[in-house]
Amino acid sequence: MSMTPRMKPFITRRRFLQNSAALGLGVTGLDMLAACGSSSPTTPGITTASVNTLPPPSNPGAVFVFNQQIKQFEQLHPDEKIIGKTNPYDPTTYFARFAAGQMDDAVQTYFTEPPLLISKHTVADITSLAKGWQYWNSYNPSIASIATDPTTGKIYGLPQNGYALGIYYNRKMFTAAGLDPDKPPTTWADFRSYAKALKTSSVAGYAETSSGNQGGWHFTNWMYTAGGDMQSADGKKATFNSDKGIGVLQLLKSMRFTDGSMTKQQLYTQADTLQLLATNKVAMVVMAPDQLDALKSQYQANLEDFGIGPIPQNGGNASLTGGNIFVFNPKSSQAVIKAAFDYVIYTNFDLDVLENTLAAKASAGQVVGQPINVLFTGAFQQKINDLNTKYANVPVKNYLPFTSSAITLRTEPRNQTQKMYAALDPVMQAVLTNPNADPQALLNQAAQQFQQLLDTAS
Numbered sequence: 001m002s003m004t005p006r007m008k009p010f011i012t013r014r015r016f017l018q019n020s021a022a023l024g025l026g027v028t029g030l031d032m033l034a035a036c037g038s039s040s041p042t043t044p045g046i047t048t049a050s051v052n053t054l055p056p057p058s059n060p061g062a063v064f065v066f067n068q069q070i071k072q073f074e075q076l077h078p079d080e081k082i083i084g085k086t087n088p089y090d091p092t093t094y095f096a097r098f099a100a101g102q103m104d105d106a107v108q109t110y111f112t113e114p115p116l117l118i119s120k121h122t123v124a125d126i127t128s129l130a131k132g133w134q135y136w137n138s139y140n141p142s143i144a145s146i147a148t149d150p151t152t153g154k155i156y157g158l159p160q161n162g163y164a165l166g167i168y169y170n171r172k173m174f175t176a177a178g179l180d181p182d183k184p185p186t187t188w189a190d191f192r193s194y195a196k197a198l199k200t201s202s203v204a205g206y207a208e209t210s211s212g213n214q215g216g217w218h219f220t221n222w223m224y225t226a227g228g229d230m231q232s233a234d235g236k237k238a239t240f241n242s243d244k245g246i247g248v249l250q251l252l253k254s255m256r257f258t259d260g261s262m263t264k265q266q267l268y269t270q271a272d273t274l275q276l277l278a279t280n281k282v283a284m285v286v287m288a289p290d291q292l293d294a295l296k297s298q299y300q301a302n303l304e305d306f307g308i309g310p311i312p313q314n315g316g317n318a319s320l321t322g323g324n325i326f327v328f329n330p331k332s333s334q335a336v337i338k339a340a341f342d343y344v345i346y347t348n349f350d351l352d353v354l355e356n357t358l359a360a361k362a363s364a365g366q367v368v369g370q371p372i373n374v375l376f377t378g379a380f381q382q383k384i385n386d387l388n389t390k391y392a393n394v395p396v397k398n399y400l401p402f403t404s405s406a407i408t409l410r411t412e413p414r415n416q417t418q419k420m421y422a423a424l425d426p427v428m429q430a431v432l433t434n435p436n437a438d439p440q441a442l443l444n445q446a447a448q449q450f451q452q453l454l455d456t457a458s
Helices: 060-076 094-099 114-119 127-132 141-147 171-176 188-198 214-225 243-259 270-278 291-297 334-349 351-363 378-390 396-403 417-433 439-457
Strands: 047-051 080-084 106-110 158-164 166-170 204-207 282-287 306-310 318-328 408-411
Touching: 047 106, 047 334, 060 080, 060 291, 060 334, 060 351, 080 334, 106 334, 114 318, 127 334, 141 158, 141 318, 158 334, 166 171, 171 306, 188 204, 188 243, 188 282, 204 243, 204 270, 214 243, 214 318, 214 417, 243 417, 243 439, 270 282, 270 291, 306 396, 318 334, 334 351, 351 378, 417 439
Parallel strands: 047 080, 204 282, 318 408
Antiparallel strands: 106 318, 158 318, 166 282, 166 306
């Protein structure tokens, strides 16, 4: 499925869940209950709900904002209490934790996950709550569809934020290489030539991910830039072993072994490539704008040194978009689900809270003003945009190549997405570590294996 809003300035993306949480109460050290219901303890007269988005201790600014919002929420909702857990969504353990009664009442997960979670009956129907919220109908229809079962029309989640992948680059390195830092590469050919121009004895031109499902994730993004498809329209057939898929792998293989413009070490995740960028070991990486916060908070990087551009294209004029969505535990009581729902709405979409949050984030040294995707339409979205502009504390001008691009945003494939990404990680690893790797053979093998999974799932 694709959607076509253009990238605009301001905040956030799917932050690999651990980084995207900035909301809730910082209660740590609580043992999860292994009862048949949710993991929330009970207090007489108070409905307690747990959420999985407590930021890690490594991001104290986010923890502070999280704690403050919970205090404010509980003052306005004295009969509801929220407990935060640092339990980022993990597709490999989600169903086991659900079966063991260890799933939190509200879980932040990926845009790709609702179809599978709905089919396994591991998320709650929140139709009445969602339709009772004044801004539900303001969601961009393509965003609302992510939370909606197309066969029944029932609603199973609240989309929280969105992202589009682009190129992060070191502006100082561009200047040193004779490249215009206001004009990042926009085509595959330019991207390859820029990477060669940027490499030095101590700096790689480009670093790519290939582990933790992130190789498949980035492969999909590159496939979209070429105009290719990962699955058939009905999601029943793997189609990534195409000429366009081969072209993606050949580009990366050529950069790695012919040009020598990529890092010699491989098997990276996004956390690794972010560190390389922050420590001046690489000039360009693929990421989404939300990582600006980690770049600043974890590495104390000077954001003036970095720019963001659109993902280079090869005929597709598209970039991968994804995001975070909150789903709710069907084993929880309706009162607990309502408390969790109230919390998600309050901390994410109440305009007064949003303004206070942005002000607090700016005061705490967190990034405000990075580019975002548009979740909503009309006046509500404009109010959100205005608030982000008001509190921006980043060099927005450095992101103009990204925010002014007219690239179409294509959502991730929705059938067994994470398993598809996992199947493609070894393919990416092979072309980045073996100069004799055969892209066609690798893709054929991965497609065959993934097709078996699709056939079994159907």
